[in-house]
Each structure stands twice: as C-alpha cells, then as structure tokens.
Amino acid sequence: MSDIAYKVIIGLEIHIQLATESKMFCSCPNHFGDPPNSNVCPVCMGSPGVLPVMNKKAYEYAVRTALALNCQIAKFTKWDRKSYYYPDLPKNYQISQYDLPLSYDGLLEISVNGEHKQIRIRRVHLEEDAGKLLHEGNVGFSQVDLNRTGAPLMEIVTEPDLSSAEEARVFGAELRALVRTLGVSEANMQEGHMRLEPNINLAIQKDGKEYRTPITEVKNLGSLRALERAISYEINRQIADWQQTGITLETGTKSTRGWDDNQGVTVLQREKEEAHDYRYFPDPDLVPVVVEQLWVDEIKKNLPELPMIRRVRFRKDFGFNEKDAATLVEDRETADLFENALTLGTPVKTLCNHFIGFWSMHANQRNITIAQLGISAQRIAMLAKMVGEGKINPTAAAVIAEKMLVCTDDPQVIAEREKLIQVSDVSALETIIDEVLAANPKAMEDARTPGKKQQKSVGFLLGQVMQKSRGQANPQVVSEILGRKIGN
Amino acid sequence: MDRFLKCRECLQTKKMKNVIEDILKMTATELVKDIKTGKLTARQVVEFYLRQIERCDREMGAFISILDDHARTDADKIDSRIAAGENPGPLSGLPIAIKDNMCTDFAPTTCASKILIDYRPPYNAHVVEQLQKAGAIVIGKTNLDEFAMGSSTENSGIKITRNPWAPDRVPGGSSGGSGVAVAARMAPVSLGSDTGGSIRLPAAFCGICGLKPTYGRVSRYGLVAYGSSLDQIGPFGCDARDIALVLNTIAGYDHRDSTSVPLEHAADFTAAMEKPIAGLKIGIVKEYHAQGGIDPEITQAIEQAIKVFEQSGAKIIDVDLPHTDYAVACYYLVATAEASSNLARYDGVHYGYRTPNPTDYIDVYSSSRAEGFGDEVKRRIMLGTYVLSAGYYDAYYLKALKVRTLIKQDFDKVFEKVDVICAPVAPTPAFKIGEKVNDPLTMYLSDIFTISANLAGIPALAIPCGFTNNNLPIGLQLLGKHFDEETLLRTAWDYQKKTDFHRQIPEMVK
Numbered sequence: 001m002s003d004i005a006y007k008v009i010i011g012l013e014i015h016i017q018l019a020t021e022s023k024m025f026c027s028c029p030n031h032f033g034d035p036p037n038s039n040v041c042p043v044c045m046g047s048p049g050v051l052p053v054m055n056k057k058a059y060e061y062a063v064r065t066a067l068a069l070n071c072q073i074a075k076f077t078k079w080d081r082k083s084y085y086y087p088d089l090p091k092n093y094q095i096s097q098y099d100l101p102l103s104y105d106g107l108l109e110i111s112v113n114g115e116h117k118q119i120r121i122r123r124v125h126l127e128e129d130a131g132k133l134l135h136e137g138n139v140g141f142s143q144v145d146l147n148r149t150g151a152p153l154m155e156i157v158t159e160p161d162l163s164s165a166e167e168a169r170v171f172g173a174e175l176r177a178l179v180r181t182l183g184v185s186e187a188n189m190q191e192g193h194m195r196l197e198p199n200i201n202l203a204i205q206k207d208g209k210e211y212r213t214p215i216t217e218v219k220n221l222g223s224l225r226a227l228e229r230a231i232s233y234e235i236n237r238q239i240a241d242w243q244q245t246g247i248t249l250e251t252g253t254k255s256t257r258g259w260d261d262n263q264g265v266t267v268l269q270r271e272k273e274e275a276h277d278y279r280y281f282p283d284p285d286l287v288p289v290v291v292e293q294l295w296v297d298e299i300k301k302n303l304p305e306l307p308m309i310r311r312v313r314f315r316k317d318f319g320f321n322e323k324d325a326a327t328l329v330e331d332r333e334t335a336d337l338f339e340n341a342l343t344l345g346t347p348v349k350t351l352c353n354h355f356i357g358f359w360s361m362h363a364n365q366r367n368i369t370i371a372q373l374g375i376s377a378q379r380i381a382m383l384a385k386m387v388g389e390g391k392i393n394p395t396a397a398a399v400i401a402e403k404m405l406v407c408t409d410d411p412q413v414i415a416e417r418e419k420l421i422q423v424s425d426v427s428a429l430e431t432i433i434d435e436v437l438a439a440n441p442k443a444m445e446d447a448r449t450p451g452k453k454q455q456k457s458v459g460f461l462l463g464q465v466m467q468k469s470r471g472q473a474n475p476q477v478v479s480e481i482l483g484r485k486i487g488n
Numbered sequence: 489m490d491r492f493l494k495c496r497e498c499l500q501t502k503k504m505k506n507v508i509e510d511i512l513k514m515t516a517t518e519l520v521k522d523i524k525t526g527k528l529t530a531r532q533v534v535e536f537y538l539r540q541i542e543r544c545d546r547e548m549g550a551f552i553s554i555l556d557d558h559a560r561t562d563a564d565k566i567d568s569r570i571a572a573g574e575n576p577g578p579l580s581g582l583p584i585a586i587k588d589n590m591c592t593d594f595a596p597t598t599c600a601s602k603i604l605i606d607y608r609p610p611y612n613a614h615v616v617e618q619l620q621k622a623g624a625i626v627i628g629k630t631n632l633d634e635f636a637m638g639s640s641t642e643n644s645g646i647k648i649t650r651n652p653w654a655p656d657r658v659p660g661g662s663s664g665g666s667g668v669a670v671a672a673r674m675a676p677v678s679l680g681s682d683t684g685g686s687i688r689l690p691a692a693f694c695g696i697c698g699l700k701p702t703y704g705r706v707s708r709y710g711l712v713a714y715g716s717s718l719d720q721i722g723p724f725g726c727d728a729r730d731i732a733l734v735l736n737t738i739a740g741y742d743h744r745d746s747t748s749v750p751l752e753h754a755a756d757f758t759a760a761m762e763k764p765i766a767g768l769k770i771g772i773v774k775e776y777h778a779q780g781g782i783d784p785e786i787t788q789a790i791e792q793a794i795k796v797f798e799q800s801g802a803k804i805i806d807v808d809l810p811h812t813d814y815a816v817a818c819y820y821l822v823a824t825a826e827a828s829s830n831l832a833r834y835d836g837v838h839y840g841y842r843t844p845n846p847t848d849y850i851d852v853y854s855s856s857r858a859e860g861f862g863d864e865v866k867r868r869i870m871l872g873t874y875v876l877s878a879g880y881y882d883a884y885y886l887k888a889l890k891v892r893t894l895i896k897q898d899f900d901k902v903f904e905k906v907d908v909i910c911a912p913v914a915p916t917p918a919f920k921i922g923e924k925v926n927d928p929l930t931m932y933l934s935d936i937f938t939i940s941a942n943l944a945g946i947p948a949l950a951i952p953c954g955f956t957n958n959n960l961p962i963g964l965q966l967l968g969k970h971f972d973e974e975t976l977l978r979t980a981w982d983y984q985k986k987t988d989f990h991r992q993i994p995e996m997v998k
Contacts, residue, residue, distance in 0.1 A: 042609070277878045
C-alpha cells in the first residue's frame with residue numbers, strides 16, 4: 001500500500017439534536033431517558049388527522065448555527081416530505097428540507113497540527129428525528145419507542161474538503177465546541193446528540209493517471225473516535241479493493257456502509273441500485289418560512305464569542321497550551337465559569353491548574369462538563385485564592401475540591417474542618433522539625449553530607465514533618481527552616 | 489331500561505306528537521331558538537332525530553356510528569344548564585351529524601375504511617371541540633367514500649348510502665352520509681369535507697345546502713387528510729341561515745393548523761346575510777356551458793335561478809375561466825400526490841388493521857395495506873406515488889402546480905369584474921347506484937364544476953334550485969372571492985326567501 005500515492009476526499013454529513021424545550025412540530029417535551037412512549041402526543045405519533053406546527057425556537061437555533069458557520073441565510077424556505085417506510089417513522093415520511101435549505105454556503109476553520117484550514121459548508125437545514133426500535137430478547141417482535149420521534153434535528157453538510165481521518169475528527173470536535181458555545185445543542189455524543197456520516201473516496205495516482213475509487217458513505221457514527229477509525233479503515237479498504245478489482249467511481253456505484261465498533265470494520269449495507277426514491281414534495285400542511293433580515297441581524301448581533309477565537313485568547317491571555325485551551329473552550333459554560341472565577345481576583349496560574357487538574361478530572365469521571373459539576377464561580381475562586389494566599393497547599397486544595405462536590409460549604413470551612421489550613425507559624429513548625437530531627441539522627445547526618453543521599457534525605461525529613469503536621473505545614477516555610485537547621 | 493321507558497313515554501304523549509310534526513319542518517336556526525327559550529328541550533329534539541334515524545337509516549345507510557347514548561347524555565346536560573339559567577352557546581342542544589373522517593375521542597373514526605375499522609382517535613378534531621363548546625350535540629358519524637375518495641359514496645368500505653329522493657340512486661360523495669342525514673331529516677345539520685366537490689355534490693344530489701369554505705377558514709386539525717392543500721370542512725343544512733349558523737362556530741384561526749388563516753375580526757355570517765343583493769354582479773362562466781354533457785333540465789333550472797337573481801336586482805355578466813379544461817387533470821395529480829403521502833401512515837404497525845399472518849415486516853406493510861384499502865384508494869395511492877416518483881415529478885406534479893396557479897389567476901381576474909360566480913354543481917342529477925362504479929373516469933367528471941374552487945382555494949356554496957321531471961333535486965353553485973362566504977350566503981338567502989326548493993322533504997322520510 002505504501003507504494004501508492006493517493007489523496008483522501010471526505011465530506012461530512014452531521015446530524016445534531018437541538019436542545020429546544022419542545023419537539024420540532026409539536027409541543028411534546030424534547031427530552032430523553034424517560035420511559036418509552038411517555039413524551040408523545042397525537043402529532044408526533046402520526047395519528048390520523050394531525051397537523052405539524054413549526055417550532056420557531058428550533059429554526060432560530062439552526063439560523064444561529066448557520067450564522068456562526070458563516071452561511072447565507074435563505075429569505076424563503078419550505079418544508080418537504082421525504083417518504084420511506086420504516087416502523088420508527090409513524091407517518092412513513094419525514095418532514096425535512098429538500099431543495100431550499102434554510103442556509104447554505106458557509107465556512108468553518110479548523111486547526112490541525114498548527115495548520116489552519118477552511119472547510120466549506122454546503123448547507124444547514126432542519127428536519128424531524130425518527131423514533132427508536134427496541135429489539136429486546138428473542139420474542140419474535142420488536143418494540144417502537146417514539147420519544148425521539150419529531151425531535152428537532154439539524155443537518156450540516158460539508159463540501160468534500162477534508163483530506164484525512166484526523167481532519168475529520170478535528171472538524172467534528174470543532175463543530176461540537178461550536179454548537180455547545182452557541183447553546184443550541186448539548187452535543188453529548190454518548191447520548192446520540194451528534195451523529196456523523198462521512199462520504200469517503202480516494203484519488204489514486206498511478207503511472208501518471210488518476211483513479212477515483214467509488215464513494216462510500218458510513219452511516220451513523222456516534223463518536224469522534226469511531227469517525228476517525230472508520231475513515232482510516234475505509235481508506236485502506238478502498239485501496240485494497242481498487243487493487244483487487246480496479247473498480248472506479250465511473251465503473252462502480254456509491255454504497256452505504258455501517259461501522260462495527262467491536263470488530264473495527266465497516267460493513268456493506270446497500271448499493272446505489274437499491275437506493276430509495278424518497279419522492280420529496282412540499283409538505284402542504286406547513287406554510288413556507290419567510291425570514292426577515294432584522295430578525296437575522298438580531299441573532300447575529302447576539303452571537304457569543306466563537307470557540308476558535310476564544311481558544312486563541314485563552315492561550316494568549318491565560319497561558320493555556322493548545323490542548324487545554326481547546327478542552328476548556330469546548331463547553332461555553334465551562335469557559336464562562338473559568339472567566340467568571342477569574343474576575344473575582346483569582347490568581348490565573350492556580351485557577352488554570354485547578355481547571356486542567358482536579359476539576360476536569362472530576363468532570364471526566366462523571367462524564368459531564370466542569371460547569372455541570374455545579375460548583376459556583378465564587379467557591380471555585382475561593383479555593384484558588386486560598387492556594388494563592390498560602391492558606392492551603394496544592395495537595396490540600398485537591399482534597400477540599402473533592403469535598404466541595406458533595407457539600408455546599410465554602411472551601412475555607414472545609415479546610416478548617418478537615419484541618420488542612422497550612423501552618424506557616426515559624427515557632428510552631430520549629431518545634432515539629434526539632435522533634436523530627438531528634439528522632440532521625442541518621443537522616444539528618446546524610447542530609448548534611450553532600451553526596452548521593454543528601455537530596456533524598458532532605459526529602460525524607462520534609463515528608464516526616466508534613467506527616468507529623470498532618471499535611472498542614474506550609475512546605476515552603478518548612479524547607480526554609482529545615483535548611484537553616486541542617487546548616488545547608 | 490329506565491331511560492328507554494322515559495324516552496318512549498316522552499315521544500308518546502299527544503303533545504309530543506305535534507311537536508314531532510313541527511321538528512321535521514324546522515330549521516336548525518328555529519330549533520336552537522326554541523331550545524333556548526324552553527319551548528323544546530334538547531332531549532326532545534335529540535329523541536326526534538334518533539327516532540328518525542331508527543326509522544330511515546336502515547334503508548338509507550347514512551350513519552356508520554349512531555351515538556344515541558352520547559347524544560342523550562349531552563342533551564340532558566344542555567337541558568339542565570338551560571334550566572339553571574345558563575346559555576350553553578349559539579348551538580344549544582342542536583344535534584349534528586359528522587362525517588366519519590373527523591376525529592372524535594368518544595366514537596370510532598373509520599373513514600369508511602377497513603384499515604381504520606375499529607380506530608378510536610386519542611383526541612377531538614378542532615371542529616368537534618368548537619361544536620361541543622357551542623352546545624351542539626354529535627348524534628352520529630356518517631358514511632363516506634373511503635378516505636373521502638369518490639363522488640357517490642359507493643367507495644365506502646362499509647356500506648353504500650342511498651339517496652332519499654330515489655333509493656336506487658347515489659347521494660353523491662364523498663360526504664354522502666352527511667348529505668343524506670340532513671336530506672332525510674335524521675339530523676338538522678351536518679359536517680362534511682370537500683376536496684374536489686365532496687360537500688357540494690351530495691348537497692346538490694340530495695336537495696340541500698352545502699358550503700365549502702375558503703381554504704384556511706376552518707381548521708383542518710383532526711380532519712383525516714386526503715389532499716391536504718385542497719381539503720376543507722364545511723356544513724350541510726336546509727337553508728343558507730343554517731349554514732351560516734354552523735359556519736359561525738367552526739370558522740376561525742386555530743394555531744394547530746398552520747394553514748388556517750388568522751383574520752382580524754371574527755365574522756358573524758348570520759348577521760351579514762339579511763342585506764339585499766341589488767347591484768350585486770353575478771358571473772356566468774362561458775366555458776361551463778360550452779362543455780357538452782350538461783343535462784338540459786339542469787341548464788334550464790340554472791337559467792330560472794338567474795332570473796330570480798335578476799329580479800332581485802343583480803347584474804348578470806358573462807365571464808371566462810380559460811383554464812377550466814385542465815382542472816380535472818390538475819386535480820387528480822395534486823390530490824393523489826398528496827393522498828399517496830397522507831395515507832402512507834396506515835401501515836398496520838402503529839394502529840388500525842394489521843394483516844393476521846405477516847411473513848416479515850415488509851409484509852406487515854404490503855399485506856395490511858393490500859387487505860385494508862379498497863380499490864379506489866389503491867388506485868389513487870398508485871397514481872400519486874407515480875406522480876411524485878423521480879423522473880416524473882417535474883412532468884406531472886410540478887406541471888400540475890403551475891396549472892393550479894393559472895386556474896387561481898383565472899378566478900382572480902374574474903373576481904375583479906364580478907362578486908359571485910353562478911354555475912351548476914354537477915352536469916347531471918343523482919345517477920343510479922352502480923352506474924359509474926366500473927368507469928372511474930366518468931365518475932371523476934361528476935366533479936368537473938366543483939374541482940376548480942378547491943384548486944383556487946375559494947369558497948363555494950351549493951343550494952337547491954329545482955327538480956327534474958322525475959323529481960331529482962338540482963343544485964346551483966355560487967363561487968366567491970377568498971374569505972367572502974358572506975356574499976355567497978347573502979345571495980343564497982335572498983334566493984331562498986323567494987323560492988321553496990330548500991323546503992322540500994323527500995316523501996319517504998316524512
């Protein structure tokens with residue numbers, strides 16, 4: 001394979017569930033995790049005689065996203081019916097937008113290994129989600145849960161501007177950060193809020209000629225890791241396939257493949273010949289949407305600082321590295337929390353360390369964002385300030401942080417209760433140090449003697465003092481006194 | 489049992505017998521007045537119509553569900569409210585029959601289809617809510633061509649409905665049951681739905697009034713869709729005042745129907761119709777009369793009616809609707825395309841009929857639909873599916889939409905010159921049962937004069953204007969400007985004050 005020169009061509013279709021209160025065309029709660037078929041009504045169940053009514057908030061969210069993606073906003077759009085039969089689709093058609101999407105022609109800039117690249121956005125449109133089939137046990141039938149039916153779904157389609165699995169992953173991450181910053185979606189991938197479908201093919205150079213492999217679309221990828229793996233797999237598979245069969249874009253057909261995450265392979269689902277005729281036509285139950293420029297301007301005016309720009313600022317102003325800046329900025333609430341805590345007069349360095357350190361660790365353990373830990377900016381700031389002022393040491397800060405998650409006490413109160421306030425009082429520390437030195441004459445001797453053991457012994461004595469003070473001794477003050485007593 | 493005795497008792501008293509004679513001839517407007525003033529009780533009125541249903545409907549076949557218990561309970565509630573000095577609303581105690589394609593949570597809604605034979609909706613249609621709020625009593629659900637697809641009610645998957653003027657003839661369709669319910673005085677008023685003439689044709693064939701309101705005037709929420717951009721609910725009644733009475737209640741904006749139109753002022757159609765029609769400009773469509781095949785007796789009756797209008801001071805003007813010839817073709821592309829999509833949901837998966845022994849999940853779909861739908865419904869689903877298929881869409885559906893625009897423009901131009909268009913409802917009176925069943929194209933031509941109003945979205949009213957030599961009713965159609973039902977009702981009422989065709993009752997139901 002290594003002897004073949006090729007370019008990878010990838011376009012992405014991304015479906016993102018919008019975080020509106022109600023569904024796309026009815027007033028049912030747009031909420032998941034409830035018992036099956038509890039968030040349903042005649043409209044989303046497709047009962048005879050019902051009519052859809054557009055959710056304006058969903059439209060606004062999509063426009064907000066489109067504006068952040070530098071898209072053109074259509075002045076006039078309509079809704080179309082896309083017909084296919086499937087048990088999770090009670091009307092047997094999906095309301096979507098076909099030839100007049102609500103926005104088109106945008107751009108999103110990504111940064112891969114320090115290189116910036118602009119990915120063109122073909123369109124952003126809205127549609128309704130389908131339900132879920134439950135195949136539980138070998139009972140000879142399946143069950144349908146319609147809670148998700150009619151949930152607002154935003155589809156974003158890129159031009160085929162991505163040229164590696166890594167770029168696709170970075171694009172996905174950038175988009176996820178964007179929609180979170182915009183507050184239009186939680187974009188929690190594990191809960192299926194964001195599903196990715198890459199279209200992949202290769203331009204292979206051989207003997208001065210270019211061969212294009214048939215395009216494959218991998219359906220329904222639920223994580224950025226799966227996206228990256230599926231694309232890498234497809235690249236290798238397409239090369240091997242081309243070498244074996246010689247089939248190209250012109251002689252082959254477009255196919256749809258599924259991703260088997262356990263096996264790490266893509267599996268053929270259907271060839272183009274079997275493709276549906278969706279029989280799109282304008283939905284006569286919905287009126288066309290006429291968008292007023294003033295409304296668009298208002299949304300544009302209220303766009304928050306976008307992740308790309310905020311990341312740069314976080315690196316420049318607060319000294320985060322690229323990765324940490326990206327992690328923090330990915331979630332707008334978390335980035336806001338950081339900045340709010342900072343305005344309370346908190347030392348930047350300490351606060352950065354806390355965010356990258358224990359706060360993100362606790363968030364990750366719970367699979368939520370730092371903001372979702374629910375700790376106020378005030379308490380976060382207090383903790384960082386206590387470290388800055390030398391009231392507690394960094395180790396104690398981590399212990400206090402853990403306690404802060406389970407009670408509402410201020411860090412100061414916790415520190416006192418847990419006896420974690422640093423002892424910086426010289427005479428009190430001297431007493432402890434003298435005791436330690438008296439109990440460890442050998443170590444004291446080694447610490448005085450330059451050589452291999454010296455450094456280790458100083459550390460040992462310091463540790464003994466810390467232990468004896470139950471962690472409350474101010475390590476800086478201790479090493480000063482210790483140094484003086486040993487005579488170094 | 490108690491209730492049964494009480495009912496017999498109340499119908500058997502001598503006083504009641506006179507009342508019964510009266511009710512048969514009373515209009516809905518008069519009934520409501522008498523109920524409100526205590527001259528009649530809602531219960532007495534309901535008992536009268538239930539008895540009339542019992543007497544006539546075995547032969548007529550107008551009803552799919554007779555809601556006797558429901559109607560009696562509602563009537564007693566209305567009566568106790570009136571006794572307590574309350575005003576239960578503008579339709580206090582008025583029984584109404586409803587076409588069985590409008591959802592009711594208190595009775596099955598079958599659309600006269602095997603596929604929905606036991607279907608009980610989880611909600612009430614907007615019009616049903618409005619009627620109940622106004623004090624009306626739903627007395628039954630009426631027969632129709634399956635999913636409102638047809639012109640004779642012979643396409644019902646349940647039974648045929650007979651014309652009370654000639655039981656060997658059809659009542660027209662698709663709202664045949666609602667037309668017959670009023671014509672046979674089994675209900676004082678009823679609701680139908682009109683996609684291509686489904687209210688006006690039965691009204692004409694049964695000798696009563698029927699209005700298709702402007703598209704957007706009445707919420708379609710809860711009307712089982714056939715052709716969504718054409719469907720509109722409207723009332724049947726004996727005279728124009730009864731139509732106005734019901735329209736007052738069912739018209740108006742409903743946020744659940746995006747195509748219903750918010751108007752600044754709620755219209756009072758009853759108040760508007762007493763104005764005389766002197767000076768009104770009435771258009772006669774040249775193309776309609778150039779069309780061959782209009783029964784001469786119908787032409788004659790229409791000409792007579794025009795004379796009545798002229799005597800009232802209306803001006804008669806010849807007008808052109810040049811795209812009339814394309815209306816039927818255009819309609820059958822638009823309506824079937826929408827129908828093929830609207831009816832996709834009847835699949836045996838979520839509700840309704842499911843084939844008993846499917847081989848796999850695809851078979852659940854294909855066999856449930858093959859066994860559940862009748863021939864005409866299948867014909868239209870297939871035609872509509874074809875119309876929307878890749879490669880045909882532009883040639884058929886898109887072209888039809890363009891033609892539809894031209895037809896609308898025809899009307900816009902005509903209504904710059906006239907206030908109302910006067911036309912026949914149908915080229916023939918009621919035809920014999922079975923006569924056109926095997927010839928769908930001939931059947932489709934029954935709607936040749938009614939279809940254009942649906943394509944243009946304008947209101948159109950059918951009223952009786954005479955009888956043929958063998959005593960079959962003849963219908964006259966008045967078409968108006970968008971949201972100008974008032975002028976239609978005013979014109980009709982003026983005519984009805986000078987004629988008595990609308991007061992005729994078929995011999996067999998007296």
